[in-house]
Amino acid sequence: MRSVQDQLAAVMSAVGPVAPLDVVLHDAMGAILAEDVAATLSVPPVAVAALDGYAVAAADVAPGGSALPVAVDLRAASVPGLRHVQGQAIRVASGAPLPWGADAVVPVEASDRGTATVQLAGGVRPGQHVRLTGADVPAGQVVLRAGTRLGARQLALAAAMGRGRLRVHPTPRVVLLAVGDELVEPPTKGPAPTSAGDGRVFEADGHGLEAAVRDAGAHAVRVGVLPDDRALLREALEDQLVRADLVLIAGGLSELVHDPVKDVLATLGGVRLDHVAMTPGPRHAFGSVGGELGRDRSIPLFALPGHPVAAQVAFEVFVRPALRQMAGHAEVFRPSVAAAVDTGWTSPPGLRQFVPATVLGAPEEGYRATPLGDPAAPSILGLAQANALAVVPEADVVVHRGQVVHCMVLEG
Structure with missing residues (x-):
């Protein structure tokens, strides 16, 4: 088996930021800035009134008013x-x-609002309610650093400086493929179903991973469900690579004869299939594809276990950090906290165990973790209710009540 750490190191060494691109401000939202931005002009460019009122020379207004x-x-x-x-x-x-020679603005509220002659309250000071040249941004100052995630405030600053385009690391485009003859799309109309049909299950991986990709700050393109057919899977890969920065396959990865993913990936020399020393879901594939399918660039490809919990855990451990790195983020990993568990359980030897859990507490008082469901067989319900994954090291075969474990925080 390959260790989790070795698998993660291989993933992170193989992916880098998407090539920078100049985009209009509308398309820069959420992207990571690829270069420093310096102000080419002062904001404001001249001294201006900070509010509605009357511009005066402060010396013209007597202490008692004028x-x-x-x-x-x-x-x-x-x-x-x-x-x-x-x-x-x-x-x-x-x-x-502000007119030349004026050095203060008296607020309209401190006047009788006159139009021909105005009565102004006294106590006016030079510089009062005046925004001087460059008060917001002085020309030449670096105002946005490379690596900054661009949100509303940063885009407003760029626009105020006259920057209609910015150079960013584009949001990675992720193509999602779910594989399995047994998969059925959840219906969008009618009452809630009581069954997916004989031998069928509702397709959960694609929907869950699509949301996870978006939460990671990437763009998801969900292709839908593919049957267990090698030719159709290879054709889908060939078709989708043109619009992908990363390909994500869920399901069809077992060692049984009918599952096609391993066979198709085996023909693509840049993809490695491994048993990773983790639970849930030890069977993974990772590598790059492109040249073998007639493309001019290599695209990272992940194949994840088909069980929805295993797929989500694998995404959090391996795919999310890769996507964050591709997007140019400085912080690529989820935060973690040390928490004392309030119940004990067993953990399989030699495997790193990821257990859905609820973590509560605060830094000053410490954190406590409660596993949700059976740690040996985590459920999709438990994962949905969790705000963290408790991580049990490979050497620990028993987790004792009160033991402190590291927890990957999934939600604030």
Whole structure:
């Protein structure tokens, strides 16, 4: 058997960030910035009013207040360069360029809102309610660092600097294939079914993995269910590689004669099939495909066990970190906490065991973990209710009540 650590090391050494690409801001959401961004202009480019009011020279307003003639109105779109005349006020909108010679803005609330002459309250200070040139962003400053995940705030900053495009690591595109004659799509209409049919089960892997891919920050393309047919599987791979940065196959990986995945992958020299020393789901395949199928680039390929719990666990342990690395994230692994278990169980020797669990607590008081269901046969219900995976090392054959284990946190 191959150890979990060796399998993970092989995966992480084989995948790198997707090649950088210049994209418009709309398409940059959620992507990782591929280069530093420096401001080529100051924001604001000139001193502006910070709120609606009256631009004045602070010295013109007496401590007890003053009445000043209103010379003109300035809007946010007004051209900079108007000169302020001593002893006058200029009504300004928020964001309007401050006239030359004015050094403060009196809020409209601190006035009688006059249009020809305005009565202003006293106590005006130079610089009051004025945003100076470069107050938000000075020209030349690096404002976004490579490796930053671009969200609403970062895209607003880029737009404010006039950057309509950014160079990013594109979101990886993941093609999902579920394999098995027994699989049936859950119905989208009618009452909840009581059965999938004789010898059939509802297809869960594709739906669960599609959501997991999206949660990891990648783009999922779910092809649907394929039968246990070698020719159809190979044809699907050939068709889908053109739009994939990674291929994910679930099911069809057993050593029985009718399961096609192992046979098709065996013809692709860059894919390795292994028993990984873990439970649930020890049978895995990983490698790269492309040249053997007539493509000009190699694409990482994972084949995961068909049981929904095993598939989700394998995704968390191997595929999610790979996708995060491909997307350019600095943090690729789930956080983990040490938690004391509130019940004991046995663990198979030589295998790293992943147990769905609920983890509760806080750093100052410590964490406690409760396994959900039978650790020896984790259920999809238990996994759905879990917020973590308790990880039992290969050397531990018994987990005692109160023992501290590391838990991979799946949810906040």
